[in-house]
Amino acid sequence: MRSPIPIADCHGHVGTHPDFPAYHAESAEMVAVMDHLNIERLAVTSTLACYNDCPRGNAEVADVLARYPDRFWGYVTVNPNPPGQALAELEKWAAFHTPPLIKFHPSLHKYPVHGKHYQPVWDYANQTGAVVLVHTWDSDPNCGPLLFPAIARQCPKARILLGHSGVTWRGYMQAVEAAHAAPNLYLDLSGSQRHRLILERIVEALGLERILFGSDLPFLEASMTLGQVLAARIPDAAREMILRNNFLRLISGA
């Protein structure tokens, strides 16, 4: 099975995980899977940074970008907990992409996305027109989708990707509700729960332009989200927007 459309993938990682074994997670193995499924290019964040160490994690992303400049984009992952570190990381790795691609993981960093320590980064994102990918989860007090409309309205120039769209069916419904409330909120399809009908329902609710393909590669199996997109009862034009055009438009700054 292979995508008929070259995919621009908004959500991937470099690195492994503490709670289950990683298989074939090296960047060369990721590229092999991308070739197999027709993922042309993948935006990656460091898993080390999401858990524990942003400076070293972002350096891992820099290394991957240097080795595969045409296959990956890089998010700068920031942690709001070490004082001053987030803006320093954004400045250090400003060459990753213009406009900046920024990743927050409020769940693993155990800090609410609307907390004051994130505020300087939200201001930076608004000033630069950054694309900010944030891990979200159904009703989570640190990153539930319904926390985002207020942030999005305060940062109208930032484009905010609701990573995993809240994951569960209810989380997706919260993500749709949030996206209805703010035009600069977008839904990322990556995640482990592949609900029947969910893609059809969010296309009906939001239209075609604010839904993006994310694989979560090499955390999750990229083919499962591709299978969901290819199997959904949506127009082929919607598939092309979701698999490719929407993310390319977003990161071009348009």
Add this chain to the structure above:
Amino acid sequence: MSGSETPFSEVAAWNLFDVNARVGPSGVHGELALDTAGLLEEMDRFHIREAVVSHWTAEEYDAETGNRALARDLDARFTPAWAALPDEASVASLAAIQPAAVRLTPGTAQHNFSTAPWCAGPLFEYLQEHAVVTLIARPDIEWPALAALLENFPRLPVVLLDIGYRADRHLFPLLRRFPMLHFDSATYLAHRQLEAFVEQHGAGRVLFGSRLPLFTPGSALAVLASARISDADRLAIAGGNLHHLLARAVGRTA
């Protein structure tokens, strides 16, 4: 690929047999629940020829009522997975219908019983003696209780459903120790996890599961279709292993 067409024509020759499907109304899952006709339509769409099917009424409400509903909603393409309780009357009812498969929901919020011999000994003795394929979802049983069940009834053919993708460090030691333990593929969805499993452990312990009607079969099928495993292993997972397990059930009529 618009309308009812899917990109999975290649699986039509796989003789797909789904070990993880449910039918009937759900008080929790709203529009996702399917009646018999709806479930058959989804199976047709993804070339799933047969399925082991349990009833939501048994899982969400009462075992006996659920079994009556399952008997009412059966189709020739369904292998019924009956609900069972540890009491004498339930075991006698099982013996009367000579089942090929059961689905147990021992969790405290469901049928609320211990799987230990002091509580459910006669039930598991019957199931083991007759090689009844015993489905239990991982969220419905903790790892220590599962290990104890397998220690006490090592010839019982257990299929662990909804295992998730983070379970390998629990799963592998149990698979090595208990040859009658199997699991379904519906949520075994980490990056290249399925093919790594087959490389290390062979294909004999994995059964294709869709998790219909909650999940789209498109995801689990895409993972199976894109896994770099032999065609023989793919066919075993797609249905061969389940056919073999069910054929062992002693005196099966239902």
